[in-house]
Amino acid sequence: MIEDWVRLGALLEDDPEVGKAIRHAGRDGGDVRAALFDALDDAGALxxxxxSDSGVELADALAQVPRVFQTGADLDEVGDVAGRLTEAITRADGILSAHDLRTVYLDEGSDACPLVVVASGDVEEITALAARLSFTARTF
Known part of the structure; x- marks a missing residue:
């Protein structure tokens, strides 16, 4: 099962430290899901x-994610969304899809909304792996 977590981590972020953190947590009997989130955060991918955040806050946060930054995607339209965060995420996802990227929500079991940006072609495998691990990952 740890290999599924490592694979999921690799699909979410290509920094090898993510896999190392997951393996370390698995070896030491730690919380593998928490290790995944911590490693994604450390890599800047989360x-x-x-x-309750606004479209402006989402645009600012996504602009810092390395995969988004590398594309130079213009997220100004995301900041124009005055409605709920889900509407802003949907708008961001539409913009990022032009760069072959998707925005994925990862359920960490809290009231927060952790997001990662992944290659469009990896979404199906990400959601399948997450489901197998009793973990929710979904697009908007």
Whole structure:
């Protein structure tokens, strides 16, 4: 099962430290899910949002994610969304899809909204692996 977590981590972020952190937690009997989130955060791949956040806050957070930064995607339209965060995420996802990227929500078991940006072609495998691990990962 640890290999599924390592694979999931690799799909979410290509920094090898993510896999190392997951393996370390698995070896030491630690919380592998927490290790995944910590490693994603350390790699800068996690846009950690609150459901009450605005489109402006989402645009700012996503702009810092390395995969988004590398594309130069213009997220100004995301900041124009005055509604709920889910509407802003949907708008961001549409913009990022032009760069072959998708925004994925990872359920960490809290009231927060942790997001990662992944290659579009990896979404199906990510959601399948997460389901196998009793963990929710979904797009908007």
């Amino acid at each position: 846009a950690y949002m609150e459901w």
